[in-house]
Amino acid sequence: MNSIPASEVKRRGVAALEEAAKSGPVHIIRNNRPTGVYLSEQEYARLVAASRAPAQASSGASVWDLIIARPHEGNRAKDEIDAQVREDRASWGKR
16 A cells, blocks of 8 residues: 655645555555545445445444444543543553
8 A cells, every 4th residue: 555644745735645546545644653544436435335235234234324323322421531542642652
């Protein structure tokens, strides 16, 4: 898979992504870590269709329905989640 620094995307914009995506999906790299992936519309549609097929066959619900469209109903308080996020972020630099 291709990769491009986030700074290059910031400097050149979508043109940099489109150029890099001519040969497939592109990882966007920030601080030496992949932070996102740029896909063509056709590749995105293919992945969405592929992810929906198995989920619909087994449960009648797609991955989209299970993860995105329906909000998560957890029992943790916002403060607990924020503390976990802070702890996770603090450990990123230690690896």
